[in-house]
Amino acid sequence: MGVAVIKLKNPPVNSLSLEVLTEFVISLEKLENDKTFRGVIVTSDCPGIFSAGLDLTEMCGKSQAHYAEYWRAVQELWLRLYLSNLVLIAAINGVSPAGGCLMSLTCDYRVLADNPKYNMGLNETLLGIVAPSWFKDTLVNTVGHRTAERALQLGLLFPPAEALRVGMVDQVVPEDQVHSTALSVMAQWLAVPDHARQLTKNLMRKPTADRLVKQRDADIQYFLRFISRDSIQKSLRVYLDKLRQKKG
Numbered sequence: 001m002g003v004a005v006i007k008l009k010n011p012p013v014n015s016l017s018l019e020v021l022t023e024f025v026i027s028l029e030k031l032e033n034d035k036t037f038r039g040v041i042v043t044s045d046c047p048g049i050f051s052a053g054l055d056l057t058e059m060c061g062k063s064q065a066h067y068a069e070y071w072r073a074v075q076e077l078w079l080r081l082y083l084s085n086l087v088l089i090a091a092i093n094g095v096s097p098a099g100g101c102l103m104s105l106t107c108d109y110r111v112l113a114d115n116p117k118y119n120m121g122l123n124e125t126l127l128g129i130v131a132p133s134w135f136k137d138t139l140v141n142t143v144g145h146r147t148a149e150r151a152l153q154l155g156l157l158f159p160p161a162e163a164l165r166v167g168m169v170d171q172v173v174p175e176d177q178v179h180s181t182a183l184s185v186m187a188q189w190l191a192v193p194d195h196a197r198q199l200t201k202n203l204m205r206k207p208t209a210d211r212l213v214k215q216r217d218a219d220i221q222y223f224l225r226f227i228s229r230d231s232i233q234k235s236l237r238v239y240l241d242k243l244r245q246k247k248g
């Protein structure tokens with residue numbers, strides 16, 4: 001039925017490095033241009049981890065030029081995913097904090113494996129950073145304003161049952177059924193004529209995407225100012241050190 005599977009593979013935690021973001025955009029563009037494909041299942045090849053989100057090492061201790069290049073790549077992937085003409089279904093087979101959760105929120109439908117460890121949410125505040133307005137918009141458009149307001153301020157990571165309750169995911173299924181469920185949901189979405197579904201998707205999502213498109217450079221400048229602050233760099237270093245020391 002013209003369905004591709006994009007399996008993220010950037011061990012150990014599928015962090016969204018500049019290289020991963022760039023390759024993801026290229027793969028998506030190829031699929032968009034190949035008319036034999038109508039849908040994509042986005043999933044992970046890293047056991048237990050859908051994606052650890054944006055790569056913290058790309059936002060810490062680097063040059064301004066690097067931050068700018070990285071942020072443009074984050075924007076680009078979000079725009080491509082959010083406005084894709086393809087049906088995108090996230091088969092979430094692991095934990096998905098922050099950017100990992102955002103990636104799934106850009107999809108049209110989310111199936112999450114029923115494993116209490118597989119938390120998801122925008123936990124940026126717990127790192128001492130702030131989810132940008134378009135991350136916030138994506139969450140609001142999925143779960144509504146009040147749930148998003150609370151989740152964003154507290155940096156909540158929802159276990160599967162809670163994620164389902166607040167509407168962050170559409171279905172929670174046993175782990176070994178995530179892929180087959182994504183495939184059967186895909187069949188349902190592909191039963192709708194493409195042009196009508198695509199126009200409707202655009203109607204729902206373009207106003208949100210346009211807010212970023214209209215001020216992409218300003219958004220990059222804003223990010224640069226924010227991420228370069230000494231206090232923010234310090235927060236990121238402390239968080240990364242904590243992650244690294246966890247093992248030791």
Ligand SMILES: CCCCC/C=C\C/C=C\CCC/C=C/C(=O)SCCNC(=O)CCNC(=O)[C@H](O)C(C)(C)COP(=O)(O)OP(=O)(O)OC[C@H]1O[C@@H](n2cnc3c(N)ncnc32)[C@H](O)[C@@H]1OP(=O)(O)O
Pocket residue numbers: 012013015049051052053054055056057095097098099100123124127129130131132133222223226227240243244245246247
């Ligand atoms: C009004 C003002 C508005 C201003 C707004 C303007 C601009 C906005 C500015 C910034 C916005 C940034 C938005 C950020 C989005 C993000 O996505 S930040 C990333 C958030 N991610 C996380 O918090 C997840 C962190 N990771 C974990 O919790 C765990 O690693 C795990 C995913 C649960 C997996 O656990 P486990 O299997 O036990 O693996 P380890 O923890 O041992 O990790 C293995 C190695 O991987 C490294 N690592 C983990 N996560 C990341 C990451 N996101 N980036 C880079 N590296 C990561 C970890 O350090 C380990 O490394 P070593 O092997 O020790 O070297």
